[in-house]
Amino acid sequence: MLADVKLIDESPRWLWSQGRTREAVAIVEKALKVNKFEASAFDVAHYVSKGKVNESKCVGEVQLSRTSAGLIDLLRTPNLRKKTLNVCLNWFANSLVYYGLSLNTGKLFGNPFLVLFLVGLVEWPSYATTVFLMDRTGRRSLISSLMILGGIACIVAAYIPQDTTAGSASATTIVMVGKFLIAGSFAIIYNYTAELFPTVVRNTAIGVGSMCARLSAALTPLITLLDSFDKKLPTTIFATISIVSGVLAMLLPETLHQPMPQTLEEGEHFGEGDNVCKSCFGYREEKISPADNEVVLVTSKDLKEPLKRPKRSYDV
Numbered sequence: 203m204l205a206d207v208k209l210i211d212e213s214p215r216w217l218w219s220q221g222r223t224r225e226a227v228a229i230v231e232k233a234l235k236v237n238k239f240e241a242s243a244f245d246v247a248h249y250v251s252k253g254k255v256n257e258s259k260c261v262g263e264v265q266l267s268r269t270s271a272g273l274i275d276l277l278r279t280p281n282l283r284k285k286t287l288n289v290c291l292n293w294f295a296n297s298l299v300y301y302g303l304s305l306n307t308g309k310l311f312g313n314p315f316l317v318l319f320l321v322g323l324v325e326w327p328s329y330a331t332t333v334f335l336m337d338r339t340g341r342r343s344l345i346s347s348l349m350i351l352g353g354i355a356c357i358v359a360a361y362i363p364q365d366t367t368a369g370s371a372s373a374t375t376i377v378m379v380g381k382f383l384i385a386g387s388f389a390i391i392y393n394y395t396a397e398l399f400p401t402v403v404r405n406t407a408i409g410v411g412s413m414c415a416r417l418s419a420a421l422t423p424l425i426t427l428l429d430s431f432d433k434k435l436p437t438t439i440f441a442t443i444s445i446v447s448g449v450l451a452m453l454l455p456e457t458l459h460q461p462m463p464q465t466l467e468e469g470e471h472f473g474e475g476d477n478v479c480k481s482c483f484g485y486r487e488e489k490i491s492p493a494d495n496e497v498v499l500v501t502s503k504d505l506k507e508p509l510k511r512p513k514r515s516y517d518v
Contacts (some may be wrong), residue, residue, distance in 0.1 A: 349448030
């Protein structure tokens, strides 16, 4: 932990949002050098002067939001509140199903040590597949699909007759498939949460989501005890929560190739009206003329043309 203080740089976005412009620009310049880009193409003076102008404008409510943003701000406004509750349920469901499947391995058909080994091993191809697909399919559609399919796999495994060796082996195989799917969705939620919330409350949002995940992890052993009433009941509970959470994840905005919000106001307006229903039924993004674009701190890969995003009335 002590080594992290020296080896890991602070978030440039957070530094920029806090008015520490020179530190933010210095870290970006360092990143360019480490990645062997032409640091001379990065106009340091431009961004430093722009940061000073922004800092001079940060008075009143904007300055207050910089210094006092916290947990309550995640619930203060309607759009952020909906995203916060939705993401918290997603964390809760992922952890519940993940640990539920892991703790039930002893009840599956086969050598318990081999089954436990396979349940852990199946996560590696899941993570590799998730990394490959995240930047191709987007976060929303992938996490929603994985959670819904994972829940369906749990229900199918619970209701397969296990009176025969073939039935027991089939149930074990489907549980492995369910663990593969849930491990992938659990990996996505970390990145997805960070991209959904603005810089000033990003760590808080991830912390709240992680707290919900630990809560469900603590409840998982208690839910598994319900099999004394009905063998299918714990798995049915896991599957239902996973499917419901997967469906509700469709209401979250897509973050792939979108500029990350920095202020609370940007976070409130981020993804407004963007959900899977509008995407499937002809939702089109409004075109923006070149005159309405502004330069932001992040630059494109070739460092010749700056990455642009729409100018909004709340930009400071």
